[in-house]
Amino acid sequence: xxxxxxxxxxxxxxxxxxxxxxxxxxxxxxxxxxxxxxxxxxxxxxxxxxxxxxxxxxxxxxxxxxxxxxxxxxxxxxxxxxxxxxxxxxxxxxxxxxxxxxxxxxxxxxxxxxxxxxxxxxxxxxxxxxxxxxxxxxxxxxxxxxxxxxxxxxxxxxxxxxxxxxxxxxxxxxxxxxxxxxxxxxxxxxxxxxxxxxxxxxxxxxxxxxxxxxxxxxxxxxxxxxxxxxxxxxxxxxxxxxxxxxxxxxxxxxxxxxxxxxxxxxxxxxxxxxxxxxxxxxxxxxxxxxxxxxxxxxxxxxxxxxxxxxxxxxxxxxxxxxxxxxxxxxxxxxxxx
Numbered sequence: 001x002x003x004x005x006x007x008x009x010x011x012x013x014x015x016x017x018x019x020x021x022x023x024x025x026x027x028x029x030x031x032x033x034x035x036x037x038x039x040x041x042x043x044x045x046x047x048x049x050x051x052x053x054x055x056x057x058x059x060x061x062x063x064x065x066x067x068x069x070x071x072x073x074x075x076x077x078x079x080x081x082x083x084x085x086x087x088x089x090x091x092x093x094x095x096x097x098x099x100x101x102x103x104x105x106x107x108x109x110x111x112x113x114x115x116x117x118x119x120x121x122x123x124x125x126x127x128x129x130x131x132x133x134x135x136x137x138x139x140x141x142x143x144x145x146x147x148x149x150x151x152x153x154x155x156x157x158x159x160x161x162x163x164x165x166x167x168x169x170x171x172x173x174x175x176x177x178x179x180x181x182x183x184x185x186x187x188x189x190x191x192x193x194x195x196x197x198x199x200x201x202x203x204x205x206x207x208x209x210x211x212x213x214x215x216x217x218x219x220x221x222x223x224x225x226x227x228x229x230x231x232x233x234x235x236x237x238x239x240x241x242x243x244x245x246x247x248x249x250x251x252x253x254x255x256x257x258x259x260x261x262x263x264x265x266x267x268x269x270x271x272x273x274x275x276x277x278x279x280x281x282x283x284x285x286x287x288x289x290x291x292x293x294x295x296x297x298x299x300x301x302x303x304x305x306x307x308x309x310x311x312x313x314x315x316x317x318x319x320x321x322x323x324x325x326x327x328x329x330x331x332x333x334x335x336x337x
Contacts, residue, residue, distance in 0.1 A: 023048050030060040040068050040079070040089065049073035059123070061086030067093065072114040072142070076325075081122035084149055090126040094135035105157055109139035117322065118145045119329060127154040131178065131199075136160045140168055140186065144326040147173055154181065155198065161186040161216070164209045167310045180205035182216065183238055189309045190218045197225040197232045197254060202261065204235035206242040214309045215243030215273075223283060225254035236261040237268035245296070247277040247304055255283025258290050277301040 027043045028035030037043040040059060047055045056078040068089055070077055081087030091110040098104040111125050118140075127137040137154040141163045148171045152159050158177035161168055166186040175182060176196040182188075183205035195203055195218070203223070208215030216235075225232060232254045235244045259276070262269040275294035276286065278301070286295055312323050 023051070025051075025053055025055055027055065027057045028060065029057060029064075031062040031064070032060075035060060039066055040064055041066055044068070044070055044074055044077070047074055047077060051076050054078060054117075056080055058082070059087050063088045063090060065090055067091045067109070068111045070111075070113045070115045070118060070142075072116075074115045076117045077115060078119040078121070079123060080120075081124075084122050084124060084151060087122060088124040088126060090128045092127065092129040092135075094127070094129035095133045097129070105134040105136065106139070106160070108134060108157075109136045109160070111137070112139040112141070113145055114141045116142045116144055117326065118142050119148070120146070120150055121148045122150070124151040124153065127158065129155070131155045141166060143167055144322065145169070146329050147171070149173065152176070155179075157181065157183060160184050161188045164212075165313060169306070169310060180236075180238070183207070185209055185239075187212060187214045187309065188216050189306060190216070190221055191306070193218070193221045195221055195223050197223070197229050199226075200229055200231040202233045202236050204244050205238040206235060206244050207237075207239035208241050208243040210241045212241075212243070216245070217304055217309050218244075218246045218249055219304065221246070221249045223249060223251045223255060223281075225252055229254045231256050233261045234259050235274060236263050237266075237272040238263065240268050240271045241273075242268065242271075243273045245273075245275045245277070245304060246279055247296070247301060249279045249284070251279050251281040251283030253282040257285065257288030259286070259288075260290050260293050277304075
C-alpha cells in the first residue's frame, strides 16, 4: 500500500500532465482519428475557458455534420480549416423543424458564436435545409469576431449578424442566400466579399440600434446572382434606425433601379440610413434610387474605414489588451499548422 507521501508525490506528477492536456493551445480535429478529436464540438468543449492565450482548433478536411456552438466562456478561440472547399460544417435545421413558435428562426443555426474574440478561416459553413423558409447557417453574437476566407451558404436568413454591441469583420468571404440573407443588429464590416443572390428578393435586413454610428458596411464587394435572378434589393430595414452602406462595390444587373425597399407596412424608411459611394456595374446606376437613400460625398465616405467602423464602444477601452489584439488580427495572416 502506498504511503500518503507517495500518493501526494504521484498526484503531483499526474496533475500537471492533466492540466497541460486541458490547456493545449493547438487542438486538431480529424474524422479519421489522426487528431485529438473527431468532432468540432468535442474539441471546443475541451478547450480552456477564458484562456490567457488564443486557442486554435485546426480542422482537417471533411464534411462535419454537426450543430456547433462556441459558448461565451470560449473566448480567444480560432477555428481554422485545412481548406475552404474541403472543410465543411453543415446542419439542416429550419423554422418549421424547430417548432419553437414565432422565434424558431433563432434556433436554426449550423454554427453559433456566443464568445468574444473569435476567429474563423478557411471554413464552409452551410445550412443544408434547402429553400424551406428561415434557416440560419451562421449566427454571430460575440464581440470582436473575425471571419476570413469563409463560405457561408444557405437560403433565407443565411447570416445572422446579431448583437447590439457586437463588432464583426468579414474578409474575402462568400455569403449566399435568398431573402434577407444578411440580417441583425451588429456593426459588421464586409471587405472584398462576394454576396450571391439565389432568388429575387433582398440582400440585407439590418436592425441597427438607435445611436450606433455604423451598421452594415460593404467595401469593395461583388454582388452576383444566379442566371435567373433579375430583381434584387440591396436591403430593407428590419427595425427602425437600420444602417447599410455600400462603397466601391461591383453590382450586377440583378440589382433593381430603386436599390432599396422599405419594410412593408412600416415607416422605417424615415429613420433608416441607406447609402452608397462610387459603386460600379449595371446595378450601381443611381438615377432611379429611392429618394430616402443617400449618395455619400468623398468627405462623408472617409468615415468608413476599418479603424473607425470597428472602434471600441467607449474611448476608455481603446488601448485595452483585448482591443489591441483585435486590431492585430486584421492584418496577421493565419496559416494552417
